[in-house]
Amino acid sequence: DAMVIQNPRYQVTQFGKPVTLSCSQTLNHNVMYWYQQKSSQAPKLLFHYYDKDFNNEADTPDNFQSRRPNTSFCFLDIRSPGLGDAAMYLCATSGLEGGPRTDTQYFGPGTRLTVL
Amino acid sequence: DAKTTQPNSMESNEEEPVHLPCNHSTISGTDYIHWYRQLPSQGPEYVIHGLTSNVNNRMASLAIAEDRKSSTLILHRATLRDAAVYYCIRYSGNTPLVFGKGTRLSVIA
Numbered sequence: 001d002a003m004v005i006q007n008p009r010y011q012v013t014q015f016g017k018p019v020t021l022s023c024s025q026t027l028n029h030n031v032m033y034w035y036q037q038k039s040s041q042a043p044k045l046l047f048h049y050y051d052k053d054f055n056n057e058a059d060t061p062d063n064f065q066s067r068r069p070n071t072s073f074c075f076l077d078i079r080s081p082g083l084g085d086a087a088m089y090l091c092a093t094s095g096l097e098g099g100p101r102t103d104t105q106y107f108g109p110g111t112r113l114t115v116l
Numbered sequence: 117d118a119k120t121t122q123p124n125s126m127e128s129n130e131e132e133p134v135h136l137p138c139n140h141s142t143i144s145g146t147d148y149i150h151w152y153r154q155l156p157s158q159g160p161e162y163v164i165h166g167l168t169s170n171v172n173n174r175m176a177s178l179a180i181a182e183d184r185k186s187s188t189l190i191l192h193r194a195t196l197r198d199a200a201v202y203y204c205i206r207y208s209g210n211t212p213l214v215f216g217k218g219t220r221l222s223v224i225a
Contacts, residue, residue, distance in 0.1 A: 042203065042217055045214070101207055105152075107158075107159030107161065108159050
């Protein structure tokens with residue numbers, strides 16, 4: 001029944017060692033989002049895809065990249081993780097049902113990244 | 117900039133109604149109000165949304181002020197499973213959701 005799946009749920013990496021987080025969806029939604037959520041803070045949008053069109057938030061560090069090889073999958077690559085990148089990373093999807101203003105986002109459970 | 121204001125935290129007794137306020141005094145005429153909640157160690161989940169009139173669904177009710185400058189999310193009978201951070205979001209549809217700090221709801225047994 002899971003609709004937005006994130007693997008792994010917990011990821012440990014070393015300072016500077018590239019890491020990839022994955023997200024898949026069974027909803028066939030055309031929009032996929034990546035959020036970063038640090039402890040006790042609100043989710044912060046990093047970037048999103050509308051189909052294959054990539055939209056980067058202005059303040060997303062260059063260290064963060066994303067790939068969307070097909071509708072179902074989206075990846076978050078952190079090229080050189082720093083200690084400040086330790087956070088929960090949330091993937092979400094939306095299908096723009098009913099139009100943009102009434103659109104609902106569906107979130108995965110998140111991947112908690114630890115940087116040693 | 118989330119452009120909404122919510123209390124940092126609220127507390128409720130189990131099985132009592134909870135009214136979670138949100139101020140959005142600069143809302144434009146076409147912005148919807150969306151509410152999401154985030155249970156501990158989970159991703160946010162959609163709760164409800166509305167434009168002008170009050171809305172009800174199986175999770176909650178949304179009461180929107182006549183001038184649309186504020187709204188209230190109503191949980192009719194709080195349970196321990198409703199303990200979460202509740203986010204009130206103005207949504208124009210032109211850009212993705214912007215989450216503010218939200219209200220942390222504690223439910224006391």
